[in-house]
Amino acid sequence: xxxxxxxxxxxxFFACGGPVDLDTNEEAVTGTNIDRSLVVRDPEILARFAxxxxxxxxxxxxxxxGETLDPTETRLAIYQRWMRSFGDAAxxxxxxxxxxxxxGLKCPRTPEAKLATINPFPGTATVQFVPVGLFNRxxxxxxxxxxxxxxxxxxxxNIVGAAPLGGRAFIIFEAALPNPTPALGVExxxxxxxxxxxxxxxxxxxxxxxxxxNFYYRGTAIPGFSAVIRAQNYGFTxxxxxxxxxxxxxxxxxxxxxxxxxxxxxxxxxxSCPTPSTCKVLFQHQTVKVNPAxxxxxxxxxxxxxxxxxxxxxxxxLASGTLTGIAMTINNNFNEFESVSQASSVVYRxxxxxAMKTAIQAExxxxxxxxxxxxxLNRATTQTCAGCHQVxxxxxxxxxxxxxxxxxTLGFVHIDEGSALSPALRSVFLPHRLEVLxxxxxxREARLAFGALPADQTxxxxxxxxxx
Numbered sequence: 001x002x003x004x005x006x007x008x009x010x011x012x013f014f015a016c017g018g019p020v021d022l023d024t025n026e027e028a029v030t031g032t033n034i035d036r037s038l039v040v041r042d043p044e045i046l047a048r049f050a051x052x053x054x055x056x057x058x059x060x061x062x063x064x065x066g067e068t069l070d071p072t073e074t075r076l077a078i079y080q081r082w083m084r085s086f087g088d089a090a091x092x093x094x095x096x097x098x099x100x101x102x103x104g105l106k107c108p109r110t111p112e113a114k115l116a117t118i119n120p121f122p123g124t125a126t127v128q129f130v131p132v133g134l135f136n137r138x139x140x141x142x143x144x145x146x147x148x149x150x151x152x153x154x155x156x157x158n159i160v161g162a163a164p165l166g167g168r169a170f171i172i173f174e175a176a177l178p179n180p181t182p183a184l185g186v187e188x189x190x191x192x193x194x195x196x197x198x199x200x201x202x203x204x205x206x207x208x209x210x211x212x213x214n215f216y217y218r219g220t221a222i223p224g225f226s227a228v229i230r231a232q233n234y235g236f237t238x239x240x241x242x243x244x245x246x247x248x249x250x251x252x253x254x255x256x257x258x259x260x261x262x263x264x265x266x267x268x269x270x271x272s273c274p275t276p277s278t279c280k281v282l283f284q285h286q287t288v289k290v291n292p293a294x295x296x297x298x299x300x301x302x303x304x305x306x307x308x309x310x311x312x313x314x315x316x317x318l319a320s321g322t323l324t325g326i327a328m329t330i331n332n333n334f335n336e337f338e339s340v341s342q343a344s345s346v347v348y349r350x351x352x353x354x355a356m357k358t359a360i361q362a363e364x365x366x367x368x369x370x371x372x373x374x375x376x377l378n379r380a381t382t383q384t385c386a387g388c389h390q391v392x393x394x395x396x397x398x399x400x401x402x403x404x405x406x407x408x409t410l411g412f413v414h415i416d417e418g419s420a421l422s423p424a425l426r427s428v429f430l431p432h433r434l435e436v437l438x439x440x441x442x443x444r445e446a447r448l449a450f451g452a453l454p455a456d457q458t459x460x461x462x463x464x465x466x467x468x
Contacts (some may be wrong), residue, residue, distance in 0.1 A: 018461060024327035029438040033200040035373030036208065036432050039201075039435070040134040041419040045209040049216070051129040051155050052121045054173060054260055055079060057438055062231035062271050062281045072113040076119055082283035084114035092129070093337075098285045103293035103336040111257035114165045127164040129155035129171055132419045134212060136196045137174075139436045139460040141189055143453035147176040147248050147463075148189035151216065151228045156417040168256040170413060174234035185439075186450045186459060191222045193441050231281065249463070251283060254389065254413065262341035262412045264288060264385040266467075284456040287335035289465040291384045295344050296334055298353035302363035304406045307334055308356060311380075319371055320378040324406055324432040326379050329456070329463045339467075341412050346386045347397055349377040374400030382406050385467045389413065389422075436460055 032443065035041065053200060055075045063069055079317035079400045084091040084173040086109040093099075093107035118127045157169035195215065204383050214220045219227035226233075235247040253265045266286045274278040296307035314328040352360075352373075371407035379400050390412045392398055398406040407424035414422040421430075439446060456464050 003038070008036055010208050012360060029441045031198060032197055032260050032438055033202065034434055035043075036199045036202070037196045038136050038430050038433055039130070039211065039415075039421065039425070040136075041415075041421075042205050042209070044205050045134070045212055046131040046419075048209055048213045049131040049134065051131070051171075052157075053217065054074050054153060055121075057227070057229040057232045058234065058269060059281055062236070063270065063279050064271070067271075067273055067276045067279050072278055073122060078281045078283075079120065080116045081280075084113065085267075085283070085285060087113035087116070088108070093285060093286075099337045101301075101333065101336075103295060103301075105337045106261075106263075106340075108265075109255075109257075110258045110261075111165065112169075112255050114257060115169070117164060126159065126161050127320060128157045128160065128167075129167065130417075132156045134216075134413045136437075137433070138193055138196060138440070139433045139458060140176075140464070140466075141186060141459050142248075142455055142464045143186070143450045143459055144182075144455040145179050145184065145186035145188055145450070148179050148192040148225075150176050150249065153216070153229070156262060158387075158417065159204045163383045165257055165275055166261045168413075168417070170254040172252045172254070173229065173234065174252060175228045175230070177228055177233060179228070187446050190441070190447070191224065192322050193437055195222050197437060198440055222308055231269045231271070234271060235286070236272045237268065242316065242417070250286065252288075252385075252467070254385075256412065262390065263342075264339045264341070264389065264467075265337065268461070285337055287332055287337055288339045288385055289332070289335060289467050290328060290330050290463060291336055291386075291467065292330050292334040292352040292380075293336040294348060297348055297351040297356050299355065302334065307361060310334070312359045312363040314380070315360055315369075315376055316367050318376050319364070319367065319369045319382075319402075321404075323400075323407070323428055324402075325461065326382060327462045327466065328380055328383050328399075341386040341390040343386070346381065346384060346391055347378075348381050349374050349397070352377055352395075373403040375399070378406075383466065383468060388468050393424075411424075432460075 027204035052075065055078065059075055059078055081091050081221050088094045093105060116367055120128050131153060135156045137152060138149040140151040141147060151172045155171045159166065177192065179188045195371060199208050199211065216228045219225060221456055230288040234249040234251055237247055243378050247268060252264060254264045256262045266288045267283040268286050270282045270284050271279050272282055295301045298304065310331060317327045320326045340346060357373045360376050363372060378397055381397060382392040389409055391404040393408045400406060407428050409424055410416050410420060410421040450459050458464055
């Protein structure tokens with residue numbers, strides 16, 4: 001039986017700012033339903049999350065006060081410009097800000113560029129993107145409470161009849177929800193945790209659908225909190241600078257168009273306004289976070305010496321005794337712009353040279369760990385997009401030492417076109433996220449302790465911008 005007994009947050013609490021009385025009387029929260037409060041796959045609920053609606057919400061929130069979009073800036077124009085970024089034309093991946101460190105981004109990607117030739121929005125479209133899951137990532141809230149975690153919508157490509165392309169493709173919108181009372185730190189995000197946990201006790205799927213619709217699109221689910229799906233929540237930047245410090249939130253793609261090569265990329269939403277009345281909405285390439293280039297694990301790249309000095313400092317976090325505790329924090333200068341799930345070169349165990357292995361062993365000896373150098377390099381691979389989605393799920397790459405083995409996926413994905421979930425999600429990651437959510441609601445002392453943690457660390461002890 002689910003149990004959540006909280007005194008009503010006193011009338012002094014104002015979600016949009018003002019004094020707060022935090023003296024709540026809490027009892028243990030248990031019995032949270034993963035399929036209602038952590039990952040939502042009910043068809044009736046997903047039906048309200050059409051790709052058209054999400055793109056329109058981003059488009060409609062991208063212009064600042066005093067600005068308007070160019071009349072030609074339709075949802076289709078925005079989408080097709082985004083997909084052209086996989087090609088080598090003016091909107092493409094040859095632009096100077098993409099892969100400035102020359103880590104070997106494949107450009108152009110001709111199959112993916114085909115996506116720019118289709119219109120996925122009509123109900124009769126032969127290539128569509130359909131919602132397959134909503135994910136509660138409250139566990140990704142930074143320890144300073146600047147945002148209240150990430151709230152994701154996953155879309156899968158669906159091909160109906162004859163189409164100009166094939167294969168598989170997923171787009172993941174990963175919005176970071178701003179904390180309207182950042183001065184309260186993580187305590188200001190308690191209503192969000194309670195909202196998601198409360199879905200467990202709602203047996204009416206139509207009611208849950210409306211609540212989630214209000215949370216994601218309308219901003220009426222929790223007083224004081226904005227809608228999730230807004231341009232500002234996907235790392236939005238403009239000529240005036242970042243909307244939020246750190247530009248949290250992003251959109252990621254996991255593409256296998258025409259069955260050529262599985263790869264993952266990351267984007268942030270930007271606006272460009274040549275004049276106040278001709279603004280455009282851009283999905284711009286970014287580094288794929290916590291995905292250091294394999295070239296850096298050996299000598300030869302200009303940044304290799306700096307990485308040799310930096311990476312051994314991650315050994316202690318990588319040497320965690322639990323799967324969910326394994327982590328690493330990588331300076332963005334070391335991250336690449338693409339993570340390829342079908343390239344053996346991304347296995348750091350085989351990429352590292354003797355100097356890197358010696359440095360790792362020295363750190364293992366210093367901390368008194370019995371793990372091997374290869375264990376640490378395999379653990380580092382698990383933290384990358386390619387590792388978590390495919391490369392680390394097979395022997396010998398999944399051998400992590402300390403009795404740990406990296407769990408399996410559904411083959412390059414953690415949720416598939418039919419909304420099935422991977423063994424890794426079901427057996428490891430979702431149960432852990434449930435534990436984080438329940439403990440956060442229950443234990444006020446633990447919440448207050450987060451204030452002593454680094455701002456670039458989540459309440460789960462992981463890097464704020466980690467891909468996993």
